[in-house]
Amino acid sequence: MPASPTLHVRPVAAELREAVLRLHVRPDQDGFVSPPARTLADAERCPGSQPMAILLDDMVVGYYRIERSARSLAGYDAEAEALGLRSFQLDAAWQGRGLGARALDALLTDLAQRHPQARRIVLTVNCNNTAALALYRRAGFADSGTLYHGGRSGPQHLLWRHLP
């Protein structure tokens, strides 16, 4: 029986770039997240931002970026040891298979190695984004109780999680 594909995360290096730029979410999710085609170049230019690819074996299936300071998120007044998670997404073709949870696991494991000093990770998520909210809560994220009103598609919850 063939081994099930391994999910892992890697910085977006030159050889992954084209595949990352092709990623897209469902049209009804466009208001929840910006596609790499619109934001990757910015993430690459920004010294505090690390664009990351989510891979199943060698196939790119998703994307996110880690902000070295959560202060760049929604004007969040975070402590210095808090990282920010932005643009977490799976390609439309790969959603609904439990890969979101596996990707979050891999992301958190990777952070422990890449940013051992970090204590928390913070993100914002649209209040209507039921699938992402369910996923983050299951992965141990807590609601800060703060609503961020500056998003382009309506209010967002500010969630956070301790890092191991």
Ligand SMILES: CC(C)(COP(=O)(O)OP(=O)(O)OC[C@H]1O[C@@H](n2cnc3c(N)ncnc32)[C@H](O)[C@@H]1OP(=O)(O)O)[C@@H](O)C(=O)NCCC(=O)NCCS
């Ligand atoms: C968020 C995302 C990564 C989740 O990935 P996924 O693995 O496909 O997630 P699933 O579709 O398996 O669903 C995750 C959870 O949400 C639940 N869910 C899915 N759609 C739902 C809906 N419409 N209403 C309620 N719950 C829903 C699933 O049941 C699952 O919960 P469970 O694990 O308790 O069963 C993916 O939906 C995505 O890329 N969305 C677009 C980008 C986005 O919104 N990113 C978040 C930015 S903050």
